[in-house]
Structure formats: C-alpha cells, structure tokens
Amino acid sequence: MTNIVYAEKEEVAVKNNNKQNKQAVGSAYIVLPAYNEEECLHNLLKRIASIQQECSISLKVLVVDDGSSDKTASIVKKGVQSLDLRLISHERNLGLGQAVQTGIKEALTLASEDDIVVIMDADDTHDVALIDLMRAKIEKGVDIVIASRFVDGGDDSSAPQFRRFLSRGAKFLFRALLPLNGINDFTSGYRAYNVSLLKKASLHWGERLVEEQGFACMVELLLKLRHWSPEIDEVPLYLRYDRKLGMSKLKLKRTILQYIKLALRDILSPAPRRL
Numbered sequence: 001m002t003n004i005v006y007a008e009k010e011e012v013a014v015k016n017n018n019k020q021n022k023q024a025v026g027s028a029y030i031v032l033p034a035y036n037e038e039e040c041l042h043n044l045l046k047r048i049a050s051i052q053q054e055c056s057i058s059l060k061v062l063v064v065d066d067g068s069s070d071k072t073a074s075i076v077k078k079g080v081q082s083l084d085l086r087l088i089s090h091e092r093n094l095g096l097g098q099a100v101q102t103g104i105k106e107a108l109t110l111a112s113e114d115d116i117v118v119i120m121d122a123d124d125t126h127d128v129a130l131i132d133l134m135r136a137k138i139e140k141g142v143d144i145v146i147a148s149r150f151v152d153g154g155d156d157s158s159a160p161q162f163r164r165f166l167s168r169g170a171k172f173l174f175r176a177l178l179p180l181n182g183i184n185d186f187t188s189g190y191r192a193y194n195v196s197l198l199k200k201a202s203l204h205w206g207e208r209l210v211e212e213q214g215f216a217c218m219v220e221l222l223l224k225l226r227h228w229s230p231e232i233d234e235v236p237l238y239l240r241y242d243r244k245l246g247m248s249k250l251k252l253k254r255t256i257l258q259y260i261k262l263a264l265r266d267i268l269s270p271a272p273r274r275l
C-alpha cells in the first residue's frame with residue numbers, strides 16, 4: 001500500500017518565464033528514495049530549497065519513504081521553507097527498486113512531456129547544483145543525464161574503499177558486456193531523465209519497469225531504457241560521502257550477485273523490449 005501526504009507548506013513554484021524555446025524544461029520532479037534518512041534528509045531538502053530561486057525551472061520533490069522506522073516521514077510532513085514537497089509512504093520496507101518504481105510512477109502522473117525526472121540519493125551526498133546542468137543538457141536533446149564519478153571533474157575519494165571497488169567493477173563489467181557506448185558510470189544513483197522517454201518505457205513495461213529490489217535497479221533501468229535508443233550524457237559528480245551521517249545501505253555481496261545476474265540475463269535474452 002502506498003499513501004501520499006502533502007507537506008504542510010504551500011507550493012511556491014518558481015515560474016519559468018522563458019518558454020519561447022519549445023524544448024524548454026518546465027519542472028524537475030526530484031524523486032528521493034529514502035530509508036531511515038532522518039540524519040541527512042533535512043539538510044538535502046534545505047539545499048534543494050536554497051537553489052530554487054537561481055534555478056530556471058520549478059522544483060518539485062517527491063520523497064518515497066520506504067517503511068522507515070525513524071523520523072524520515074515527519075521531516076517531510078513538516079516541510080522545508082517554500083519547497084514543493086510530497087511524501088509517498090510504503091507501509092513496509094520494499095527495497096530501493098520498489099521505491100524508485102513508486103517515485104517514477106508518481107512523477108509521471110504529475111509531469112508533462114516537457115518536464116524532467118531527477119532521481120538522487122536522500123543521504124545528502126549529491127550536489128544539487130547539477131540539477132540545472134542536467135536540465136540544460138536535456139533541453140539540448142539529451143534523454144538521460146548521468147551524474148558520473150568517472151569523468152573529468154568527478155570524484156568519489158570520500159567513499160569507502162568497498163563502494164569504490166564495487167562501482168568500478170560494475171563499470172568494467174557493463175562496459176565490456178553491454179552495448180551502451182560512452183557511459184562510464186552505470187551505477188550512479190543520481191540521474192535526470194526526459195519525461196517522454198520514461199513515459200514510453202513505463203507504458204511498455206508497466207509495473208515491471210523496475211524489477212530489481214536492490215541497488216542493481218539503477219543499472220536495470222538504464223538497460224531497459226536503452227531499447228528506445230536514448231541519447232545519454234554524463235556530468236561530473238563530486239561525491240560528498242563525507243556529508244553522509246548514517247551507514248551505507250548497500251549490501252556488497254548481494255549487489256555483486258545482482259549485477260552479474262542482470263548482465264547475464266541481458267546477454268542471454270537480447271530481444272529488444274521483451275516482456
């Protein structure tokens with residue numbers, strides 16, 4: 001069961017007055033999958049609120065609280081400044097994949113074709129200033145923008161060794177096995193998507209758009225979206241793991257197995273858009 005609660009604060013949308021360009025993005029729906037993120041979520045929401053004025057688009061935040069047992073939900077209900085903030089609650093913990101699926105589904109019911117969906121971690125390790133850079137790329141025709149640790153200017157040196165090892169391993173695995181040329185960071189949890197691409201994929205895959213329960217869901221989404229031949233680009237992500245106050249929720253062994261399974265399944269069943 002999924003409940004949606006609106007934050008107490010009234011919406012104060014930042015209007016986009018520059019609509020002459022047909023491809024101008026209207027709003028960014030920022031999906032934050034959150035599981036026990038009381039320590040960092042408030043800081044992240046404040047950061048998003050603080051960039052509203054300089055952003056040329058309206059920012060709308062959807063927090064998917066995945067059965068947290070801490071104050072994650074009450075932080076969202078309380079609201080932050082003038083931020084347009086909604087809480088979507090899973091009654092119990094269903095995993096990152098299901099939270100991403102719920103967030104995308106909700107964003108797509110609210111968004112228009114000229115909007116973007118941004119998915120990012122709720123642990124305040126991702127730089128909110130990238131949202132506007134991603135928006136600019138999507139306005140130029142890019143369909144998916146990945147905040148990448150592995151391009152010039154990207155950095156993940158503040159992350160624990162095992163996390164760095166895993167994301168590099170995934171990069172080599174998926175670059176070697178899968179035809180997604182030019183992508184360096186397959187597992188980043190921070191990306192922006194063109195809404196029309198997500199709508200096409202969602203229409204096709206329905207509830208099966210995201211089937212992986214764990215962290216492999218980010219790769220799964222990329223693999224499924226590639227059947228629409230999207231233009232994919234990356235912007236450098238300087239990961240601020242030093243701002244993370246809680247522990248990583250990633251389970252190393254389980255995630256490695258999920259990546260291998262995902263790669264094998266994709267290679268063995270290459271038919272495009274299979275159902």
Ligand SMILES: Nc1nc2c(ncn2[C@@H]2O[C@H](COP(=O)(O)OP(=O)(O)O)[C@@H](O)[C@H]2O)c(=O)[nH]1
Nearest residue numbers: 033034035066095096099121122123248249250
């Ligand atoms: N909804 C949901 N989100 C989760 C779950 N596990 C992790 N997350 C969220 O997924 C994001 C990534 O997890 P995080 O601990 O930041 O991983 P790391 O930064 O890659 O080490 C964060 O926003 C978490 O709150 C889960 O079981 N359900």
Ligand SMILES: [Mg+2]
Nearest residue numbers: 121122123125
């Ligand atoms: Mg994180």
